Amino acid sequence: MKQPSSKYNMIQEILEKTESEVEKMSPVNILIAGKTGVGKSTLINNVFREQLADTGIGKPVTKHLRRISKEGVPIVLYDTRGLELQQKVQKQVMKEIFNLVQDNKHSSEAIHAVYYCIQANSSRIEDMEIELIKEISEILPVILVLTQSIGKPADAFSNYLEDMNLPVAAVQNVMSEPYEISDNYVIPRFGLKELIEKTLQLIPKESREAFNNAQQADIERKAKAARRWASRYVATTFGVGFAPIPFSDASVLVPMQVTLLAHITAIFGISMDKSTIISIIAAVGGTGSATMIGKTVVANAFKFIPGIGTIVGGIISGTTASIVTSALSLSYIEVLSIIATKEKNGESIDLGLLERLMRKQFKKNIKMNRQKLKTKDLEFEDDDALKDALNTYSDLEEEKSPSVPFKKKMVRTVSTFIKNHLSKK
Ligand SMILES: Nc1nc2c(ncn2[C@@H]2O[C@H](COP(=O)(O)OP(=O)(O)O)[C@@H](O)[C@H]2O)c(=O)[nH]1
Numbered sequence: 001m002k003q004p005s006s007k008y009n010m011i012q013e014i015l016e017k018t019e020s021e022v023e024k025m026s027p028v029n030i031l032i033a034g035k036t037g038v039g040k041s042t043l044i045n046n047v048f049r050e051q052l053a054d055t056g057i058g059k060p061v062t063k064h065l066r067r068i069s070k071e072g073v074p075i076v077l078y079d080t081r082g083l084e085l086q087q088k089v090q091k092q093v094m095k096e097i098f099n100l101v102q103d104n105k106h107s108s109e110a111i112h113a114v115y116y117c118i119q120a121n122s123s124r125i126e127d128m129e130i131e132l133i134k135e136i137s138e139i140l141p142v143i144l145v146l147t148q149s150i151g152k153p154a155d156a157f158s159n160y161l162e163d164m165n166l167p168v169a170a171v172q173n174v175m176s177e178p179y180e181i182s183d184n185y186v187i188p189r190f191g192l193k194e195l196i197e198k199t200l201q202l203i204p205k206e207s208r209e210a211f212n213n214a215q216q217a218d219i220e221r222k223a224k225a226a227r228r229w230a231s232r233y234v235a236t237t238f239g240v241g242f243a244p245i246p247f248s249d250a251s252v253l254v255p256m257q258v259t260l261l262a263h264i265t266a267i268f269g270i271s272m273d274k275s276t277i278i279s280i281i282a283a284v285g286g287t288g289s290a291t292m293i294g295k296t297v298v299a300n301a302f303k304f305i306p307g308i309g310t311i312v313g314g315i316i317s318g319t320t321a322s323i324v325t326s327a328l329s330l331s332y333i334e335v336l337s338i339i340a341t342k343e344k345n346g347e348s349i350d351l352g353l354l355e356r357l358m359r360k361q362f363k364k365n366i367k368m369n370r371q372k373l374k375t376k377d378l379e380f381e382d383d384d385a386l387k388d389a390l391n392t393y394s395d396l397e398e399e400k401s402p403s404v405p406f407k408k409k410m411v412r413t414v415s416t417f418i419k420n421h422l423s424k425k
């Protein structure tokens, strides 16, 4: 085990593979237009990850267009400025948009769609704006985004716009960020998942993966895409034709697991650093160093299977390999979902808890049989797997926080002790 050849920097490999997978994606390019103050930046920061609209990232491409991009996020956004000015300026803005569309038409930066933002409670749209929307619609698919939508007036405005039969691809009411009406009445975010769905209908197929990576408003969609890919990968890798391998050779599974974790991370789109991956892998692999011995990880993973000692002749069959790998990917996806949710809400993540969460989820998932694992792959709509992971994480959080009443903590500690030490036969 000590010789350098068996040392394998799994973490580095996962990170590098993830990066190159994201680079390979065909990026999605969206123009966001609308008057100042309607909520374009707020929309961008809530639909997409990494607070893309915040200053410092965008650079002006023309007088009225700002290009926003960030390394590792496969999306390019164009944000308009100064639309509220007089007609002459509006003509100029239109010309700039038109030129941009023409210039980029046949490149990877071709604009795919436009979010034209109007504040929903303005309840009024100027002729000049209608003109502009019509003009843009001639060259690009436009989604009219009605921002800061509150109650019936917003619905009425939406109906009014629909009745105008503008040549737009869709109209969508949204609230990008929770809106405080009063101290005890808050309108939650809404409409962003629908906006994502509508956008996906408009952009080219090959850019959908990039869009899903860049968005953060629909975490379940990310999980779903990752699971779909993972279950296919597991089936083709360990299905028919997989030659059983001796348990002592389990290290041949390492590169496959690296590919799996990297690809899932890329599909998901998450800003992952070394220490986060180390914590997650350590949960299953049992060692927390940056340079991990891959074999240890896999060997440890097998220890979680109930009755591993009974594997006939120490042989790992395709079935066993696929159970371990499915459980690994499902747990990993559940953990990434928690990270993404926390990130979206601007909450910090405790790496220690993350490691415990990964171990707990992995233990749960590995106990399932193949059929159940398959069903779990398909558990998309009302996602129980994510709910379970979230509950587990908040339990762990609660256990850790001193705000848990002493008595509750005591009861938990005692019952855990009984479970671990006394109930064994
Ligand atoms: N609570 C809440 N405030 C919003 C929303 N959209 C915009 N705002 C507020 O409206 C103001 C202008 O929004 P901003 O995104 O900067 O508009 P932009 O000029 O179009 O980029 C900011 O103070 C935001 O806080 C929203 O969905 N919810």
Ligand SMILES: [Mg+2]
Pocket (backbone or CB within 6 Å): 040, 041, 042
């Ligand atoms: Mg702005």
